[in-house]
Amino acid sequence: MTDQAVDTEGGARLSVSQFLGRTRELKELRADIERAGLDTLSGRKPPRARVLLIAGKPGSGRTALAEELVRQVADRYDDGVLRARLSEPDGTPVPVEHAARELLAALDLPTPAGAAADDLTEVLRTALADRRVLLLLDDAADAEQVDALLPDTPDCLVVAVSGGPLTGISDVRPCTLGGLDTKSGLELLTRHTGSVRITVDPRAAEGLVEECQGQPAVLTLAGGWLAARPKAAVADLAKQLHSEDGEGTPLSRVFRLVHHSLPPASARILRLLSLAPAGLVDPHTAAALAGCSVDGARAALDDFVALGLLHTVDSPLPQYEVPGCLHPLLRRLAASQDRPGELQLARARMLERTVRLLQACRTITETDDPEAREKLQAMPRSLRFPSPRAAEEWLRIRRPALLASARAAVADGELDTLARRLMSQLVRAMVAHFGTQAAAPDLYGVHALVLDVAERRKLPREKAAALLNLGDLDGQTGRTAQALVRYRAALDAGREANDPYATGRAMESVGGAHLELEDYDRAADWFGRALAQRLARDERAEAARLYGRIAAAHTYAGRYGEAQRNWRAAAAGYRKNGDVAAHARALSELARVQEYAGRPEESLRTCHEALEWARRAEDERLQAALQLRLADTLEHLGDPAAAALHRGRAERLLGDEPERADDTKQAADACEIRSTSAED
CATH class of the missing domain: 1.10.8 (Helicase, Ruva Protein; domain 3)
Incomplete structure (x- = not known):
C-alpha cells in the first residue's frame, strides 16, 4: 500500500517508502517481466506488450501493489508511465474510447471529437509502436477493455488491475492477492x-x-x-x-x-457522498449535497480522511475520492436510511451549485462587460473565483467530475431542467477558457447528452441546436456524410419548432456539407433556399454572405457567369450594409472569377477597385493578396515591369522576404471563401 499510489478500492494512502508487505508478490511480478513468453519459446517475436495481471477483491490493496511495481520499474521505460482507470467508482465500465482519449491526451496527441473507439485505439497503438512505455490499466472490468488498449510492441509493458482473470488475452501473467501477512x-x-x-x-x-x-x-x-x-x-x-x-x-x-459511531450529521454527509459524480468530492459538492456551509463540509471531509472513509486527491484544490470498495456500501446505506425525496433533493442542490459555479467560472472571463461584472459581484463570495486563471484551473481539475455530473444528471431522467442548465453552462465555460477547438472532444459528448434530453422531453428547438452542434463537430473532423445526416435531422427539428434561425442555419449547413462533398449543384440549391429565407426576413448581412457562398459553389462547378452575378450581389449587399472589409473581399473574389472566366482586363479593374476598398478597411493582408493578384494578371497581360512593382508592394505589406513564397501564397488564398463559414 502506498500514500501516493492509492488503492482506489479503499486502502489508505501511505508514503511510497512505507509500502507494506507484498514482498513475494513484487518479486514474482518483477521476475515475470523478464521471463520468456510463449512466443519467445516457440521462436517467434512477441507481437504485443506483455501483460501482468494483479487480481484481487476491492480493498485488497491491488492498485497500491500495481503502483509500487510501477515505481520500482518505471526507470526501464524511457517514454514514461501512462495510467487509465477502466471502471467508475460504482463499477460501471468506462467506454474504451474514453480511456483511449485520455491516454492520447496524456501523450499530447490530438483526439478528434466524436471519433469511434476503433479509430482512437488504432491511433493509440500507432503512437505507442515506437515508444517504450509502461501502461497501468486500473480496475479493468473485462478482458475486452484491456485488449483494445494493448500496444503492438514488446517494448511496452502493461500492468492490469482487475477483480478476476482476463480470459482471452494470451500469455497473461496473473498475481492473485489475498490479505496482508x-x-x-x-x-x-x-x-x-x-x-x-x-x-x-x-x-x-x-x-x-x-x-x-x-x-x-x-x-x-x-x-x-x-x-x-x-x-x-x-x-x-x-x-x-x-x-x-x-x-x-x-x-x-x-x-x-x-x-x-459517527454523529448523525456527519453520517448523513457520508451517505450522501455516494451521489458524488465519478466518486470525486470537493467541499462545494459535499456542502450542496448536505445543505451545509462549505467550511463545515470541508471539516467533515477531513474527518472522513482520518477515519479512512475517504482519501485525498493530489491536487492544487481540495479534492477527495470515495474509495471504490466503499461506494456500493454507501449507496446501499443511503437507499435504506434516506428517503428517495431527500436523495433527489440532494442531487438537485448539487446540480444547482455546480451550475452557479460554472456561471461564475465563465462570467469572470467577461471582464470588459459591466453587466457581467455586476452579475459576478451579486454572487455569494464562496462561489466567486479570485481571477480568470483560478477559474480555469478549477475547471481543468474538476473536468472529470463535471462531465460525470452531466452524464449522471441525464441518466437520472428526473432533473432534466437542471441537467439542461448544467450542460449549457458547461459548454459556455469550456469554450470561454479552452476555446472551441481544444474543448471539442468534451463538447461532442455534452451535445450528445443534450440531444438525449431533447428527444426524451420532445424539445425540437433544443434537438435542432444539438444536432447542428454535433454536425459541425463531425464536419470539422472529416465525417462530412455523417454531418449531412445531422444537418438534415436538424432541419426537420427546426421546422417542427417553427424556429427560423435553426432552419436557416440547417439549410446553409446542408449546403456546406454538399459543397465539401463536391456536389456543387445541390450546394448552390441549398444555399439558395437559405438565401430566400434570409431575404424574406430582411436579414441583409446574412443574405450578402449567402450570395457569396452561392458564388463559391458556382465557381467550383465552373459556372463563372453565375458566380460573377452572385459575387456582384454579395458586394452590393455588403456596401449597403456599410461593411467595408467584406465589400473589399467580395470584389476580390469577383476579380478572381473574372480571371478564371478569361477576362483579365475586367479582373484588373475589379482588383483596383477592391484594393481601394481594402485600403479604406485598413486590411493589409487583403491588400497584399490583391497586389499579388494584380501582379499575376499583369504578367498574363504581358507587363512584367508593372507586375514586379505590385509584387514588391505586396512583399512590403507582408514584411516578408521575397523567397518566402509559401507565405505570400497563403496571403493570396486567405480571402477565398471555402466550403463552410465560421458560423457553421
Missing part, C-alpha cells in the same frame, strides 16, 4: 493507533488482523476507528465486531461500525 497488518494498525495499544495486547491485535482477513481497506477503517478513540483498547474493537450479527464481509461489518 500478520506482521504487515499489525504495522498498518500501528500507524493509526501507535505502538502502545498493539504491544500491550498483541493477541487481541493479531486477532483483529485475522478478523479483518488482512485486507488493507478493512484494517485502515479499523485503525481509523481506534485512532479516533485514544482510550479504547484493541480488544474493545474486536469485541464490538464479534457482537455484530456476523453477516456480510469484514469490510461491511467494520464499515457499519464506523458509520454508526
Whole structure:
C-alpha cells in the first residue's frame, strides 16, 4: 500500500517508502517481466506488450501493489508511465474510447471529437509502436477493455488491475492477492493507533488482523476507528465486531461500525457522498449535497480522511475520492436510511451549485462587460473565483467530475431542467477558457447528452441546436456524410419548432456539407433556399454572405457567369450594409472569377477597385493578396515591369522576404471563401 499510489478500492494512502508487505508478490511480478513468453519459446517475436495481471477483491490493496511495481520499474521505460482507470467508482465500465482519449491526451496527441473507439485505439497503438512505455490499466472490468488498449510492441509493458482473470488475452501473467501477512497488518494498525495499544495486547491485535482477513481497506477503517478513540483498547474493537450479527464481509461489518459511531450529521454527509459524480468530492459538492456551509463540509471531509472513509486527491484544490470498495456500501446505506425525496433533493442542490459555479467560472472571463461584472459581484463570495486563471484551473481539475455530473444528471431522467442548465453552462465555460477547438472532444459528448434530453422531453428547438452542434463537430473532423445526416435531422427539428434561425442555419449547413462533398449543384440549391429565407426576413448581412457562398459553389462547378452575378450581389449587399472589409473581399473574389472566366482586363479593374476598398478597411493582408493578384494578371497581360512593382508592394505589406513564397501564397488564398463559414 502506498500514500501516493492509492488503492482506489479503499486502502489508505501511505508514503511510497512505507509500502507494506507484498514482498513475494513484487518479486514474482518483477521476475515475470523478464521471463520468456510463449512466443519467445516457440521462436517467434512477441507481437504485443506483455501483460501482468494483479487480481484481487476491492480493498485488497491491488492498485497500491500495481503502483509500487510501477515505481520500482518505471526507470526501464524511457517514454514514461501512462495510467487509465477502466471502471467508475460504482463499477460501471468506462467506454474504451474514453480511456483511449485520455491516454492520447496524456501523450499530447490530438483526439478528434466524436471519433469511434476503433479509430482512437488504432491511433493509440500507432503512437505507442515506437515508444517504450509502461501502461497501468486500473480496475479493468473485462478482458475486452484491456485488449483494445494493448500496444503492438514488446517494448511496452502493461500492468492490469482487475477483480478476476482476463480470459482471452494470451500469455497473461496473473498475481492473485489475498490479505496482508500478520506482521504487515499489525504495522498498518500501528500507524493509526501507535505502538502502545498493539504491544500491550498483541493477541487481541493479531486477532483483529485475522478478523479483518488482512485486507488493507478493512484494517485502515479499523485503525481509523481506534485512532479516533485514544482510550479504547484493541480488544474493545474486536469485541464490538464479534457482537455484530456476523453477516456480510469484514469490510461491511467494520464499515457499519464506523458509520454508526459517527454523529448523525456527519453520517448523513457520508451517505450522501455516494451521489458524488465519478466518486470525486470537493467541499462545494459535499456542502450542496448536505445543505451545509462549505467550511463545515470541508471539516467533515477531513474527518472522513482520518477515519479512512475517504482519501485525498493530489491536487492544487481540495479534492477527495470515495474509495471504490466503499461506494456500493454507501449507496446501499443511503437507499435504506434516506428517503428517495431527500436523495433527489440532494442531487438537485448539487446540480444547482455546480451550475452557479460554472456561471461564475465563465462570467469572470467577461471582464470588459459591466453587466457581467455586476452579475459576478451579486454572487455569494464562496462561489466567486479570485481571477480568470483560478477559474480555469478549477475547471481543468474538476473536468472529470463535471462531465460525470452531466452524464449522471441525464441518466437520472428526473432533473432534466437542471441537467439542461448544467450542460449549457458547461459548454459556455469550456469554450470561454479552452476555446472551441481544444474543448471539442468534451463538447461532442455534452451535445450528445443534450440531444438525449431533447428527444426524451420532445424539445425540437433544443434537438435542432444539438444536432447542428454535433454536425459541425463531425464536419470539422472529416465525417462530412455523417454531418449531412445531422444537418438534415436538424432541419426537420427546426421546422417542427417553427424556429427560423435553426432552419436557416440547417439549410446553409446542408449546403456546406454538399459543397465539401463536391456536389456543387445541390450546394448552390441549398444555399439558395437559405438565401430566400434570409431575404424574406430582411436579414441583409446574412443574405450578402449567402450570395457569396452561392458564388463559391458556382465557381467550383465552373459556372463563372453565375458566380460573377452572385459575387456582384454579395458586394452590393455588403456596401449597403456599410461593411467595408467584406465589400473589399467580395470584389476580390469577383476579380478572381473574372480571371478564371478569361477576362483579365475586367479582373484588373475589379482588383483596383477592391484594393481601394481594402485600403479604406485598413486590411493589409487583403491588400497584399490583391497586389499579388494584380501582379499575376499583369504578367498574363504581358507587363512584367508593372507586375514586379505590385509584387514588391505586396512583399512590403507582408514584411516578408521575397523567397518566402509559401507565405505570400497563403496571403493570396486567405480571402477565398471555402466550403463552410465560421458560423457553421
